[in-house]
Amino acid sequence: MNKELNRYLDGELEPNELSAELKGEAEAWDAFLTDVRESGASEAPVGLESMVMDSVRAERKAPWSRLIDWWVNPQSLRIRPLIGLAAAAAIATFFLLPNDAVLPAEPAGAATALVGEEAVYVQFVLEAPEAQSVAVAGDFNDWSPDIGLADPDGDGIWAGRVRLAPGVHKYMFLVDGQQWVTDPLAERYTEDGFGNRNAVIAITGGAGAGSLAP
């Protein structure tokens, strides 16, 4: 219904406030309402209200009963196939993925979490001529020693690049899968709570309003 007409029927507008187009329609409504009033509509029969309410109470069940009915009785469900497929795929994905996928153990997991954010590629380097393997682990990968560094030319300098979010990160190297080594060239360190030191790297975002004078 036209809003202006609605307001007129609600008594918020006078007839002369309506457009010419709506006046005719308003008059038709007035005539209809007059007919209704003059048709002799009477009071509801005595006892009708209590009869209706008794009927409603008779049909109404306790909430727990209705819940059980919902689960026990056959239900007709109408679902868009696309939504149903998406829900099924989501559930299947959850149960089929290995547990490790729940937490980002790989750097790729951290990178995935950085969509839309500024990230920094950090190259970790350790000189370990005798090592057979070197990995880096830190709070950015839940301390899983699964980010391997590489020494392609065999000169004992192991290096690898990891994508990190801005912030303060702690890390150590794991040599040959057994020996934890603190980065000897880190700018800063912090106690790890186990009697050793973690190296700390601070990665910042952009510039602010102030500056350092040259």
Place this chain on the structure above:
Amino acid sequence: MVRRGFFTASIVALGLSSTALAAQTDDLARVRAAYGEVDAARIAAVIQRGVDNELPRRLLVEKALEGTAKRMPADAVLAAVTTLERELRAAATVVWPDQDAETLEKTADALRHGIDRALLVELHRERPEEFPMMIVAIEDLIHVGVDPDVAEDMVRAAATSGLSGHETLGLPATVRRLVREGSTPRDAASSVRAGIRPGGTDVPPSVDERFRDVPSTAGGRGRSIPPIL
């Protein structure tokens, strides 16, 4: 329509709750595998105590995982998680109601290193988003040899002047460079302190000094091979 809505809501709620539950139960899987159910449960209890105190679960779990990865005895892991939980609770009183994990962690570091509590409150109130980097800057300045009072004053000035965390982290880097060039830490700090001013655009190094820019395959920044090379 109502039934369909109820069904969809049930599926979504079931999925969300099971995912959250799985994430929480799985994040200590390595701890359980390494130490068994009994010790893992003791560690988990401390973590839960922290969560009950509104501390970020992630930090406590990380400490447990760190100890596990480093093959520490279960008691050592338990002790480390317990200590961290206590330190984070103390830190939370400084930056309350901020519950950001990095903020809490750096506040705990700062308190452990004896940085003035009133300064921490002031810096956090002034520049909450830059707060962790400001703590790092103070620690770095002290590490270079700058008096704690002077270091705190420099970072306070940086906060007042609107320097970003990025720029604040450049303060100790600049002091360090001046010290390498022959200045005393006091003189170097004094020079750098005098150079802090609001409104400019010059940007000091963004990451650790030795992390110089190198080409990146995805447009990010990287760090160079360190001086050992």
